[in-house]
């Protein structure tokens with residue numbers, strides 16, 4: 531049975547995924563404003579990926595016969611002291627989201643909702659990847675330090691990122707660059 535409590539917990543998490551998308555989009559425009567277009571590109575794709583997470587969660591609510599509800603999205607900050615500060619926040623944020631997903635798993639356990647537990651395993655695995663990839667880029671930017679040439683090399687490198695949107699979620703079908 532799909533309980534009201536499970537439905538609401540998923541709606542709240544979908545809102546947090548949407549906030550993640552909003553945060554990374556904000557970082558993307560911050561990087562564009564300081565002319566680091568590779569970093570901007572990486573963040574733009576990350577924002578798209580978070581939008582997929584949002585819809586994946588809301589689709590599941592609808593598939594279970596629940597009600598997907600849009601909640602107000604908090605405004606993210608729009609400026610950072612340095613590229614490293616922004617990438618540090620990505621890593622911190624992903625670790626925070628991992629905790630939220632694990633709390634959601636606890637709700638599914640309390641509600642004896644085996645189907646939701648099964649569904650949430652996708653997000654549990656995804657968070658392992660999200661933490662690893664955000665830690666990798668943070669380390670890459672940290673290694674560049676404040677050396678402008680090294681930062682520009684990291685910017686070019688991250689600008690190579692590609693992401694194929696899963697079938698049914700082709701929001702930006704050709705989102706390799708602007």
Ligand code: FEO
Pocket residue numbers: 547550580583624627660
């Ligand atoms: Fe949807 Fe990056 O967690």
